[in-house]
Amino acid sequence: MTATEALSAELEDYLESIARLIRDRGRARVRDIAAGLSVHKSTVTAALHSLADKGLIDYTPYSLPTLTRAGSQVADRVQRQHDVLKRFLCDVLLVDAGLAETNACRIEHAVDKAVLEHLTRFMDFVQCCPRGGAKWIRGYEHSCDSDPTRDKCERCMEIALQEFRAGRNTAREETFTMTLDKLRSGQRARIHRVGRADPVTRRLVDMGVVPGTAVEVVKVAPLGDPIEIKVKGYSLTLRKEEAATITVEPVAEAAP
Amino acid sequence: MNEASQNGAPAAPGAILAALAGNPNSGKTTVFNNLTGARQHVGNYPGVTVEKKEGHFRHGGRDVHVIDLPGTYSLTAYTPEEAVARNVIIEERPAVVVDIVDASNLERNLYLTTQLMELEAPLVLVLNMSDVARQRGHAIDVKRLSALFNVRIVETVGHRSEGMDQLKDAILEVAAGAAAFSPAPLHYGDDIERELAALTAVVGREGADTTTCRPRWVALKLLENDEVVRAQASARMSQPQADALMAAVRAARDRLAAKLGDDAEILIADRRYGFISGACQEAVKTTVESRHSTSDRIDMVMTHRVLSIPIFLAMMYAVFKLTFTLGEPPMGWIEALFGWLGGVVAGGWAPGSESLLKSLLVDGIIGGVGGVIVFLPNILLLFLAIAILEDSGYMARAAFIMDRFMHQLGLHGKSFIPLLIGFGCTVPAIMATRTLETRRDRLITMLVAPLISCGARLPIYALIIPAFFPAAWHARMLWIIYLIGIGLAVVCARLLGRTLFRGESTPFVMELPPYRWPTLKGIAIHMWERGQLYLRKAGTIILGVSVIMWALATFPRKQTFEHDHEAQVAAVAVLVLDDAEKGRRVAEIEQARQAEELAYTIAGRIGHALEPVLAPLGFDWRIGTGLIGAFAAKEVFVAQMGIVFALGEAGQDSTALREKLRANYTPLQAFCIMLFCLVSAPCMATIAVTRRESNSWKWALFQLGGLTALAYVLTLIVFQVGCLLGLGAR
Structure with missing residues (x-):
């Protein structure tokens, strides 16, 4: 090394x-x-x-x-560092995406591995802890405008406790709303999340549609459904209703 | 599974048991064919529609018994194929599991390998189609890959039979000293491993049944929420023990979901793919990257937005033509051959003598065997077409193109071919449902296929329509009948999907395999297999029912007739008439005798007995008797009607029979006959093939009962409503 x-x-x-x-x-x-x-x-x-x-x-x-x-x-290491920084800037500090990208690019070369590990752990804690989570972060956004008062805090904590007891997973919230069925032919994306634990999802996962995998929509069938995608170097076809359970993060278009 | 191996060709004592596992389209069947040649046996696993293929070969002085497991992508319990493959490995403990991997599609194929490693089966990894991989610029470092997976690796090119001897050597080697290559289970990362270790301990403590598989594997499957393993694991436990285990599983799954944000089964699959991806990065070097493979270029045309549908329709037309037009001459020869054979055998008796044995031989057995074999040309040609479509990779494209349409009808894209074939003959149509992968799709397609009006029903329409309807309506009536059949098939398919098969999910998710040249050997074996299966399994049932049908139409034999026919014949003989006229009158008397005989037989009596039941449909005993005959084969209805109207064995163009019909029935009744023949009980060959293909009498009888009931209710409504509207008048 x-x-x-x-x-x-x-x-x-x-x-x-x-x-x-x-x-x-x-x-x-x-x-x-x-x-x-x-x-x-x-x-x-x-x-x-x-x-x-x-x-x-x-x-x-x-x-x-x-x-x-x-x-x-x-x-991989550089990419991870970049992702962690960008996520921190975007998801926790709520910095605008473009600004987060350019800043992450600059910080990633200077930061030490140990610092990044701490940052990762901190982020996981903020996003997963029932007292924290996406709502809490959004609370920070509001606090920029208004003064937090003590009774507001009490109320907020009560709600958090209720929701936690109800077993609702408030901590993580979907940040990606784009789904595989909405991509155009020729468009590429990375799998973010695959649907729920049902046989269709299970089959998809077994066929290699796992989070992080790159996919490309090759074409839509002549009658408008199913679609053909390329994943892990082979062609897979699935119905749009099945593709709708998969959230994706589109990647940049190919250079001309 | 012991029961199953008893059904199949039993392995010779001392033989090595090897199981072939692999993804669909990995060339597994080709390797199996290469290894075993024609020494194969096809059967069914008990209780499921999954086929069991076995064979054997001798190498290096040892006998090797090979089980060709169904092609699967994974080893979950979600599909019967995967469950069967897993059970064979767990319960029959093959000495070697040969995992056939498509080297040109390594990552996805290795996913199954990781699961075979978890079962800690002694593995031989076969990198098949290694030539294609090289062409695509993938250089695989076999040594490196072998070290990473800790398995013996053999490179083969299935369709050129390359590497088969090395594979046989490897099988013997691994069977002899499996310890040298016993793949270790994957490491799933700290979080999952921690839960896995804890759960493994719980599995051991609570006394789960781990006689056949290791506790770690059981724990892994429990974590993956595998229902079959859950049921098996808790089978021998007390309730509190089972509850404790399930609570531990739930808690572990919840913890993982909270921490890693996904369901455990997704996380585990993700780790497996992660391991594979890492291994491939190390062991595979890609030298040329081609953006578009040949397959992609072919698909630019074959699944083109506009061109694909005409191409598809042309292909389907070709399949239909091949099956039926090309099948017609051999069918004619077979019929002629059996007709000639019947004549030769009948020649052994003096003309005019009424031997029961002669009747049994000629009408019962020779007729029955002929009735079985006559379908063979259609079946062989259809499977020739299907083998080409499947092996070339077009079948998956056909499903891709048609799925939207077929899905709206409650069916799968691949159901199109069986239903299309149904217009020719229901028997090969039901055999063609084999191309469908899920039980639900197969059974629904099988059950509704008889509603598609087959060619054998055409003589009935051809007889009746000109007899009752004006010439301008002939074509239109025929269209109406066919459309009613199609409409009912759609309605029934949707109904079945929402009732009996409700909740059975059918993921469409399907691989579009690269286009490949089908091999002659592969196609020949495929055709041979289907033909043999049909003759052995369905043929015996058809033959048996033929003899029963013959008996029904023969016994009891009438000894004393209402009219003394012989005296009448004698009376004609002394009349002063020319010979032609005499011959005509004698024939008439003979036909009257036949009619009387038929009425006296069980078939005739059933016809009579059914009259009160059939009367609300507008049918008399003669139609009832004809319908019983139609169970043997639909077109027999026409001949049977000829006999009951004392016209001898009339054909569909008999004007005499048409006149008789016109004299006895109204157009409404005629329409009801056609409707009933269209919908009701499919012929016995259909029932026999459904029994064989669904692997259960239950579905065959359900088809018989359901369709007959549907026909009864529909005809009843049509006839009664028609009468109310005054259409019943002559």
């Missing part, structure tokens, strides 16, 4: 970008990397050579770069 410790922020960005492209689109073309990082293609080629020298990617000119084991470890 000595080589990777010394990896510059710039190269980390390249690795992250390559990993994301491979995950989302199945391959990382030089022009997509260039477009994603807003740099020139020749700059990308130079960076790829440098990454290959460090043993992080397999790359020969005119072929597609693939990650080595060490490379994907680094990419």
